[in-house]
Amino acid sequence: MAASDVLPGISYPLGATVTDDGVNFSVYSPSAVAMELLLFDAHDAAQPARVISLDPGAHRTFAYWHVFLTGCRPGQLYGYRAYGPVDPARGYRFDGTKVLLDPYARAVMYGQNYSRLAACHAGSNVAQAYKSVVVDLGAYDWEGDQLLRLPYASSVIYELHVGGFTRHPTSGVAPERRGTYTGLIEKIPYLQALGVTAVELLPVQQFDEQDVPAPLRNYWGYNPVAFFAPHRAYSAQPGQPMGPLDDFRAMVKAFHRAGIEVILDVVFNHTAEGDERGPTLSFRGLENRAYYMLEEPGARYANYTGCGNTFNGNHSVPRRLILDCLRSWVQCMHVDGFRFDLASVLARDEDGHPTKDPPTLWEIETDAVLASTKIIAEAWDAVGLYQVGTFIGHRWAEWNGQFRDDVRRFVRGDEDTVPRLAARLTGSRDLYPAEDREPNRSINFVTCHDGYTLYDLVSYEARHNEANGQGNRDGAPDNWSWNCGVEGPSTDPAIEGLRTRQMKNLLAILLLAQGTPMLLAGDEVRRTQRGNNNAFCQDNEVSWFDWSLVERNADLLRFFRRLIDFTQRTALFREERFWTVSEPGKPGQLTWHGVRQNDPDWSPASHTLAFTLHDAANDERLHVVLNAWSAPLDFELPPLPERLCWARLVDTAQVSPDDIADPDAEQRVGQASYRAAARSVVMLRACSVSRFAR
Numbered sequence: 213m214a215a216s217d218v219l220p221g222i223s224y225p226l227g228a229t230v231t232d233d234g235v236n237f238s239v240y241s242p243s244a245v246a247m248e249l250l251l252f253d254a255h256d257a258a259q260p261a262r263v264i265s266l267d268p269g270a271h272r273t274f275a276y277w278h279v280f281l282t283g284c285r286p287g288q289l290y291g292y293r294a295y296g297p298v299d300p301a302r303g304y305r306f307d308g309t310k311v312l313l314d315p316y317a318r319a320v321m322y323g324q325n326y327s328r329l330a331a332c333h334a335g336s337n338v339a340q341a342y343k344s345v346v347v348d349l350g351a352y353d354w355e356g357d358q359l360l361r362l363p364y365a366s367s368v369i370y371e372l373h374v375g376g377f378t379r380h381p382t383s384g385v386a387p388e389r390r391g392t393y394t395g396l397i398e399k400i401p402y403l404q405a406l407g408v409t410a411v412e413l414l415p416v417q418q419f420d421e422q423d424v425p426a427p428l429r430n431y432w433g434y435n436p437v438a439f440f441a442p443h444r445a446y447s448a449q450p451g452q453p454m455g456p457l458d459d460f461r462a463m464v465k466a467f468h469r470a471g472i473e474v475i476l477d478v479v480f481n482h483t484a485e486g487d488e489r490g491p492t493l494s495f496r497g498l499e500n501r502a503y504y505m506l507e508e509p510g511a512r513y514a515n516y517t518g519c520g521n522t523f524n525g526n527h528s529v530p531r532r533l534i535l536d537c538l539r540s541w542v543q544c545m546h547v548d549g550f551r552f553d554l555a556s557v558l559a560r561d562e563d564g565h566p567t568k569d570p571p572t573l574w575e576i577e578t579d580a581v582l583a584s585t586k587i588i589a590e591a592w593d594a595v596g597l598y599q600v601g602t603f604i605g606h607r608w609a610e611w612n613g614q615f616r617d618d619v620r621r622f623v624r625g626d627e628d629t630v631p632r633l634a635a636r637l638t639g640s641r642d643l644y645p646a647e648d649r650e651p652n653r654s655i656n657f658v659t660c661h662d663g664y665t666l667y668d669l670v671s672y673e674a675r676h677n678e679a680n681g682q683g684n685r686d687g688a689p690d691n692w693s694w695n696c697g698v699e700g701p702s703t704d705p706a707i708e709g710l711r712t713r714q715m716k717n718l719l720a721i722l723l724l725a726q727g728t729p730m731l732l733a734g735d736e737v738r739r740t741q742r743g744n745n746n747a748f749c750q751d752n753e754v755s756w757f758d759w760s761l762v763e764r765n766a767d768l769l770r771f772f773r774r775l776i777d778f779t780q781r782t783a784l785f786r787e788e789r790f791w792t793v794s795e796p797g798k799p800g801q802l803t804w805h806g807v808r809q810n811d812p813d814w815s816p817a818s819h820t821l822a823f824t825l826h827d828a829a830n831d832e833r834l835h836v837v838l839n840a841w842s843a844p845l846d847f848e849l850p851p852l853p854e855r856l857c858w859a860r861l862v863d864t865a866q867v868s869p870d871d872i873a874d875p876d877a878e879q880r881v882g883q884a885s886y887r888a889a890a891r892s893v894v895m896l897r898a899c900s901v902s903r904f905a906r
Contacts, residue, residue: 218264221280223273226536227316227440228290230348235284239314240529241498242275243304244296249279250311250338252289256325258339260291275529287453288346289321290314294498300488303501303510309334311341313438313494315503315533318540319345320418320441321453328422331491342418342437342493345453349544352458357465359548360473361584362409364609364652364728365786368776369475370408371660372733373755374416374446376431382759393456393463394448400470402762406736406769407776410473410586412551414661416443416460417476420484420493424749425681431751432661434553435484435519437493439537442545457545464546473548475586476541480534480572481557481593486520487513502527505562514564516557518594525558525572534572539581549586551611556593559604566597570604577605588655601643609653611660612640612727619658620669620692623717625840625891628816633838637823638802639726639790651790654727658718659735664745666735669693670714671700676743679750687746700743712738713891716771716864716871717840720893723779724836726791736772737761767868774872778861781875783830791825801826809848824850833898839888846885849896857881857904858896865889880904 221236229236237249246268250260264279266272271279291313296306310331313320320342327340377383378399379391389395403411415433418441423430433443442456449455464474483503485496488511495503505514505522513521524530541547552558559570576587588609591599603610615636622629635642639651659666673695675687696710715738722729733739734757741747747755762769779785784801792800804812805822813820819841825834835858837847849858859878864871865888873879878897888894 217282219280219282220270221278223276223278225316226276226533227314227318228344228346230286230346234280234282235288235346236278236280237290237314238276238278239292239316239498240275240502241277241294241296243499243501244277244294244306246295246308247271247277248293250291250293252291252343255289255321255323255343256339260338284346286346286348286351289343289453290346291341291343292498300511301509303506305492305496305500307492307497309336310492310497311338311343312492312497313342314344315438315494315498316440316536317344317438318347318349318440318544319453319457320438320444321345322444323450326422328420328491331493332489344438347454347457349540352461354461354546355465357468357546359542359546359584360468360471361548362473363788364586364650365788366780367410367473367652367728368408368780369410369412369655369728369730370403370406370733371412371414371477371730372757373414373432373661374443375751376756377733378757380753380756380758383757384759389448392446392448393442393459397463397466400466400472403472404470406773407780408472408731410475410548411467412475412477412730414477415479415553416446417441417478418443421445421751423484423486428681428749429751430749431755432748434479434748435482436479437484439478439480439533440540461545468546473586474546475549475551475588476547477551477553478538479553480523480525480537481554482517482519482521482523487515490520499529502529505560505564516560516564516593516595516597517554522557522560524562525570526562531572531575535575535579538576539579542581542585547585549588551588551590553590554593555589555603556591556597556599559597559599560593568604573604573608577607601640606648609655609728611730612636612643612654612656614643615640615654615656615725615727616658616660617692619718619721622819622838622840623714623721623891624692624694625819625842626692627819629840630812630818630821631814633721633821634804634812637721637725638793641790650788651726652728652788655730656722656725656727657730657732658722659732660730661732662746663688664691664693664743665732665739665741666715666718667711667738667740668743668745669718670711671695671702671740672743673699674743675745676700677746679744679754680746680748687744691745710891712768713864715768717891717893719772720775720862720864720895721838723775724785724895726785726787731772733757734761736769737765738768767871770868771872774874775862777875782832782834784825784827784832784834787827803850805848805850807845807847809850820845820847822847835896835898837886837888837892837894837896839890839892839894842890844887844889846887847894848885849881849883852898855901856898857901858886859899859904860886860894861897862895863889863892864894865892
């Protein structure tokens with residue numbers, strides 16, 4: 213392109229916008245005194261192929277630098293250099309030697325050349341920098357694909373890591389596709405058979421894998437560098453500029469064809485640029501004072517995230533970027549929803565104080581483009597703001613951390629847990645008292661990526677994070693776990709049998725409770741992280757899904773599949789209103805019991821709870837017994853009409869296949885009570901007596 217191909221351009225849209233004649237580039241940087249657009253022929257080029265110096269008179273409108281390049285096409289690699297004041301005490305951190313990513317980049321190109329250290333140290337990092345890619349978002353055939361719009365009431369969410377799900381050699385995926393969006397497509401039949409309706413993907417926004425001390429790598433991805441761009445390392449064609457976008461969109465189409473939604477775990481509370489010692493990758497070098505929350509007088513970053521900096525959702529430009537980004541993932545990538553990491557950070561004002569009306573969160577709640585998506589908050593931050601039950605808005609769902617803790621404590625046998633467990637089973641109405649609140653906006657879970665796996669929860673009492681290189685000081689110190697008598701692996705059949713029972717107990721309570729259940733990938737086959745409860749930097753077999761476990765633990769997998777299938781087919785567990793609780797003279801859908809009928813034990817010393825569910829409209833009756841005591845107990849059963857009898861669907865103390873019945877193959881219970889084994893969950897279903905007459 214000759215100099216005559218360089219036109220003034222316009223300030224909007226931000227980013228690189230493809231037209232029939234070329235590409236318009238626009239970037240926000242009000243404090244810059246000079247700006248250069250760099251074009252590259254290769255991601256590891258030692259020098260730009262072309263440097264275009266932008267004239268403030270022709271290429272600047274207010275706070276925006278812009279230029280139109282005639283003949284520029286999709287796939288072009290580019291970056292910026294921004295020049296301005298270097299005055300950290302006032303929040304200015306310009307560095308004209310650094311190549312900067314476009315904050316609106318839809319793809320990022322790099323390879324073995326990338327160096328985080330080069331972006332931290334003085335001097336040019338041209339050859340070692342990330343490069344932005346010009347993308348034509350309209351040039352893709354979606355083949356009629358649409359968002360699925362499944363209601364929370366019929367959703368089962370499965371949290372997984374794109375890389376770790378198929379990276380293990382046992383995955384059966386070809387080596388070149390392991391750990392990729394394409395490899396994940398091959399596992400869709402497994403997810404369908406399990407019965408999940410949505411996958412919640414750990415961060416796929418382009419992140420910095422070098423944001424941990426070598427030789428470890430950042431595995432989870434909670435350190436974004438480009439909010440709009442799919443992570444390149446998950447592409448099966450990483451050498452192609454458009455590879456991540458094509459692979460990601462093909463993955464979404466495949467999930468939608470299978471009836472499974474795609475939810476992204478998104479990070480808008482901080483970036484990989486870290487604190488004042490971190491690298492200059494993008495935002496810091498373009499307009500540090502706008503993109504980050506700074507402590508007065510401005511040299512240090514406010515850190516409400518535990519990751520070195522806090523993205524400034526109170527400023528209009530970062531706030532607009534967040535909304536533009538979410539809309540892009542929905543409109544251009546067909547994503548069905550989002551889980552917001554440390555969402556409470558966005559509830560803080562410019563001084564760091566919690567605010568009643570946080571602008572970014574309200575804009576997400578009310579945005580018309582996002583109206584058909586799921587929006588899920590992790591309703592806390594890293595420095596003590598905890599908003600489970602008090603998070604703003606009417607549309608937001610929340611990760612229910614209290615559900616996790618209360619269920620864990622009851623199952624391991626703690627005292628003073630039964631009343632709290634009852635609240636969790638009934639949708640946590642104590643946390644969500646609003647009359648118009650849907651119980652399924654509580655995202656219930658007992659395990660997630662952050663903490664123990666289900667097997668480790670019943671196998672370890674202390675964290676074992678030595679491999680993380682932080683002296684075993686990282687990760688939560690208290691996990692409400694119990695090792696069933698032995699720390700770590702055991703060859704004792706009694707210990708391993710108890711662990712299996714406890715895992716089934718935890719799953720049963722999760723699926724029988726009102727709310728939307730979320731499972732952690734691999735829990736259904738006893739996946740272990742060897743006691744590591746903070747495996748953020750373990751991109752290895754500690755974190756990867758070992759597919760040999762599917763066959764080795766087929767009995768537990770069967771239990772998961774059968775119970776998910778049953779709850780998905782039962783109207784009581786797809787109710788969109790809180791269950792009504794029976795009171796004297798006022799029957800409801802739910803009646804509480806203890807070992808004796810209609811006599812629940814709410815005392816601190818209690819370890820038992822039973823309840824009956826009755827949906828007259830759908831002719832469904834269920835009776836559930838929860839015994840967390842260390843000895844078997846006889847539980848009275850409520851009487852039924854003469855045409856009906858109780859039949860056992862679930863007993864977690866039984867060995868497979870008797871732990872859960874196949875559909876319509878329950879075993880009749882002929883007595884007026886049921887002996888529940890120590891540490892077990894039992895579920896009975898009312899069936900027609902005529903079924904057992906032959």
